[in-house]
Amino acid sequence: YIFVFITHYSFDDVGSCLSPTTGTxxxxxxxxxxxxxxAQCLLPRDPLPEATPKSGETFDFIVVGAGSAGSVVANRLSEVAKWNVLVVEAGSDAPLESDIPGFDALLFKSDYDWQYLTVNNGVTSQGLANGSVSFNRGKMFGGSSGMNAMLYVRGNDQDYQNWYDAGNKEWSVSEVKRCFKKLENLQNEEMLSNTTISEFYGHTGPQIINKYNHTLDNYIENVLEAWDEIGLRKVKDMNIENVNISGKTTTTAANGLRQSTDRTYLISASKRPNLKILKNSFVTKIFIEKNKAVGVEIEKDGQLLKFLTSREVIVSAGTINTPQLLMLSGIGPGKDLKKNNIATIVDSPKVGQNLQDHLIVPIFTYGDVPEETNTDDAMFENMKYIYKRQGSLAHSGVSTGGMAFYSTEKNATFANCQLHLTIVPKNTTTLKAGYMSSFRYNETVAESIGKPNEDHGVFFFLFNLLHPYSRGNITLMSNDPKDKPLIHANYFQDPRDLETAVEGIKIATKIEYFKSIGGFLGRIDIPACNSLELDSKDYWRCISINLVTSVFHPVGTCSMGASKKTSVVDSRLRVHGVKNLRVVDASVMPTTISGNTNAAVIMIGERGSELIIEDNN
Ligand SMILES: Cc1cc2nc3c(=O)[nH]c(=O)nc-3n(C[C@H](O)[C@H](O)[C@H](O)COP(=O)(O)OP(=O)(O)OC[C@H]3O[C@@H](n4cnc5c(N)ncnc54)[C@H](O)[C@@H]3O)c2cc1C
Structure with a gap:
């Protein structure tokens, strides 16, 4: 919550209110x-209507989780009027802070976040509190699309070609592109007036996409110019071209309001009589009889309820919770299930494996600008938001939307590195606490980052590695559904990842712009790195190992593929070895994509729904 200015106004230069007046x-x-x-009351939306089905009731489809993918599935299946659809969400309606883009990081560690942490492996991330990395995940209608940074990135064609080449014939580049266009509803006037851009996107889908109402435009533009100078060509659209380029990205925010999937897909669908919504309802088990999914067990208000399906259960609980639920239901690596006293129904060794994430290594640079935001300015920013949905609350507090995609390889056709840009004004009093909270940096690290901010603006580049070779995993802590699963991120386990990260960071630190604003690269205080020359490869190796965190894009833990030896679901997203059970969410990606994952997950929701409808007609 670096950019959130919640301040008390002090009236320094104000009269006594005793002057005579005509009353005007x-x-x-x-x-x-x-x-x-x-005006602030113009923001809230009505809560979603909640159904009160009786335990034991039967539905054609039961959708578990109403996040980025689950909201799409609930909408598309309930378009078929003859089918009764139940969507079950562990969280509640998204709060007001989800609608306001600038409050995104305020949702971290709140009741609307599952608050997952990785297991401390004693080697990486030791500059973080307890050596563990935050794996934030949205727990609300809209799921993680309700707390993400709203950056809308499709990825590169090659990403989907890789899925197809691995035997997933339902995911050809042309099908994937058709589904992106199907979901999209481009609303940005400048983009619409450019024929090439306008034709690239869809215009009639539910998912509104636009651009942020930016506040720090000049500074973002300056950084984009500097990136352009080092060969990261500044482009008008970052989805049409996406290697060795920079620009301002499209977003799932429009007119200063977040467009999460509950807003874009669920609100309209919730009016259909054949869609039933259950809130605060935690699915603890899938019932499987004779290798066929027949229903789910739900914990709601301390009671256990049971709902049955005549067609399918669709699990859209996300990369962490989906494998957890499959394992709790007896689908997973036999040995691990046995260890946790769970009877094995299908010995499926890849459940929870193949975890891939885009890691962050922080690059902190400082400059003479932006100037400190005083109380009057901060209040005015808030007023601008109330009045016109502009100002610093109209865009993410985590990312300005200025980004670059590039490769460490010569003549590459897709990117293996990404930079996100965050800009923080001088002397932002919440900075240190913000970094300690959002990234779990320890006191010493946060102090060394915050100190130069006393008299310098911060240009924070979040370096991301897009195609890691390392693989993590999710395993059960116990057979109690309430026990959080164990997350082993395994960043840099494959040494090639560290070397690519260092090469990529060295490209990013070439930037000349900072010299023109009296800028410099900050040294981060990690005892093991302090003797190393600043900006040397060894320095970045050391910083990478000690400060690696997540940019919150975990995927792949129930990946699709040919058989249960290599994957969890088939190309039509059916769980290997169990009938009437599918997974539709980020966990099915066999390999991750060249960018932020939300757009691809919504696309998976669309394509997955088509496959379900085809198979049930
Ligand atoms: C902080 C943050 C920032 C991000 N920034 C971006 C960004 O700017 N751009 C981008 O493209 N991507 C971003 N992402 C990633 C993107 O949002 C996710 O990849 C995407 O939302 C995942 O969708 P999903 O459907 O797989 O899971 P989710 O959207 O997480 O949905 C899963 C849903 O299932 C529910 N659930 C889980 N278990 C159960 C259960 N047992 N019973 C009932 N319900 C259950 C959850 O509460 C949740 O609502 C970000 C993510 C985070 C967390």
């Missing part, structure tokens, strides 16, 4: 205040 002045100001007080 106080009336005018009072009317303005009333207007602003009322």
């Amino acid at each position: 002045t106080p009336q005018t100001f009072a009317a303005a205040l009333q207007y602003f007080a009322a």
Whole structure:
């Protein structure tokens, strides 16, 4: 919550309110205040309607989880009027702070976050509190699309070609592109007025896409110019071209409001009589009889309920919770299930394996700008948001949307590195606590990052590795569904990842812009790295190992593929070895994509729904 300015106004230069008046002045100001007080009530939306089905009731389809993918599936299946669909979500309606883009990081560690942490392996991330990395995941309608940074990135054609080449014939590049267009509803006027850009995107889908209302435009532009100078060509659209380029990305925010999938897919569908919604309902088990999914067990308000299906259960609980639920239901690596006293129904060794994530290595640079935001400015930013959905609350507090995609390989056709840009004004008092909370940096690290900010603006580059070779995994802590699963991220386990990261960071630190604003690269205080020359490869190796965190894009733990020896679901997303059970969410990606994952997950929701509808007609 680096950019969140919640301050108390101090009236330094104000009169006593005793001046004579005709009454016009106080009336005018009072009317303005009333207007602003009322304007904040324009934000809330109605809660989703909740059904009260009786335990034991049967549905054609039961969808577990209403996140980025699950909301799409619930919408598309309930378009078929003859089918009764139940969607079950462990969280509740998204809070107001989810709608306001600038409050995204305020949802970290709240009741709307599953608050997962990785297991400390004693080697990587030792500059973080307890050596463990935050794996934030949304627990609300909209799931992680309700707390993400809203950056809309399709990825590279080659990403999907790789899925297809691995035997997943339902995922050809042309099918994938058709589904992206099907989901999209481009609303940005400037983009619409450019024929090439306009034709690239879809216009009639549910998912509204636009651009942030930016506040720090000049500074972002300056960085983009500097990236352009080092060969990362500044482009108008980062989905049409996506290697060795920079620009401002499209977002799932429009007119200063987040467009999470509950907003874009569920609100309209919730009016259909054949879609039933259950809130605060945690699915603890899938019932499987004779290798066929027949229903689910749900914990709601301390009671266990049971719902049955006449067609299918679709699990859309996300990369962490989906493998957990399969394992709790007896589908997973036999040995691990046995260890946790769970009877094996299908010995499926790849459940929870193949975890891939885009890691972050932080690059902190500092410059003479932006100037400190004083109390008046901060208040004015908030007013701008209430009045016109502009100002610093209109875009993510984590990312400005300025990004670069590039490769460490010559003549590459897809990127293996990404940079996100965050800009923080001088002397931002919440900075140190913000980094300790959001990234879990320990006190010493946060102090060394925060100190130069006292008299310098921060240009924070989040370096991401896009195609890691390392693989992590998710295993059960116990057979109690409430026990959080164990997450082993295994960053840099494959040494090639560290070397690519270092090469990629060295490209990023070539940037000249900072010299023109009195800029410099900050040294981060990690005892093991302090004797190494700043910006040397050894320095970055050391920083990478000690400060690696997640950019929150875990995928792959129930990946699709030919058989259960190599994967968890087939190309039509059916769980190997169990009938009437599918997985539709980020976990099915066999390999990760060249960019932020939300757009691809919504696309998976669309394509997965088509496959379910085809197979049930
Ligand atoms: C902080 C953050 C920032 C991100 N920034 C971006 C970004 O800017 N751009 C981008 O493209 N991607 C971003 N991502 C990633 C992107 O949001 C995710 O890849 C995507 O939302 C995953 O979708 P999903 O459907 O697989 O899971 P989710 O959206 O997480 O949905 C899973 C849903 O299932 C529910 N659930 C889980 N278990 C159960 C259960 N047992 N019973 C009932 N319900 C259950 C959960 O509460 C949740 O609502 C970000 C993610 C995070 C967390």
